[in-house]
Amino acid sequence: MARKKTILKEHILETAYLVLCAEGFKGFTARNIAKRMDCSTQPIYLEFKNMDELKNELMAKVYTYLTEEVYSCPRTGNRMVDFCLNYIDFARREVTFFSSLFLEKQIDACVLHEFSFQTLVDAMNKDGKAGKLDNEEKKQVFERIWPTIHGTATMVAQGSVSFDEDEVIDILKCLLPEADFIGTEELAYSDN
Incomplete structure (x- = not known):
């Protein structure tokens, strides 16, 4: 047997x-x-x-975890802002895990970059105002904010700066002054 x-x-x-x-x-x-x-x-x-x-x-x-548990947690009511805050908070809460994914070079950085971009685009598509941007505009938004968000997350993971949600929101507003969808007004999340 x-x-x-x-x-x-x-x-x-x-x-x-x-x-x-x-x-x-x-x-x-x-x-x-x-x-x-x-x-x-x-x-x-x-x-x-x-x-x-x-x-x-x-x-x-891991991608399922990032999509369902990290990137999509409601914080401010604005999905794009939440995505950025959640990414930095992930670096703060799970330093080893964050570092292994985004800093150790064990995974193709281009694949992770594309995954993060696509996840942010998905969040933007669910937002009434940001969802109206065309694909090129969404890419420009990502390229404008990602170096700052990833850099901040990296410094938070290293312990060289602390995570202050309000400061990050202010930074996002400065990076995208023309984008009135960068607010923290309370909006109900829906699966639209």
Whole structure:
């Protein structure tokens, strides 16, 4: 009679995710993941061809987390402002995880940049005023604010500056003075 699998793909992915959050990619090894699961590396290689395949599936889980739990948390009522504040707050709350994704160069920076851009565009599309901008205008907005937002998040993660939500909102207003959609008026979030 064949033995029943006790360590499933989902368990391995969840453990790999926890390792990434806690230790970054420096802890992302089959041996380290297996140690946390209290098993050998064999179950990992039975479920995944190699560590690259595990990393690819892990990144799908990370993108879901960023989209659903980080970027989309309501704060001010303005989705674009919230996106920026949430990104910086993610760097403050989850320093190792943020650093592993956005600073360690273990993931293609162009892919992460495009993911962040697309997530911001999605947020803008759900906003009545920002949603009316054409694609080129949305790209220009992103290119204008992203260096400041990413730089601020990086400095927050390093501990060289503190996160002050009101200051970030003021910075966004200065970066985009012509954009009256950069407000903090209370708006109800809907799935539009």
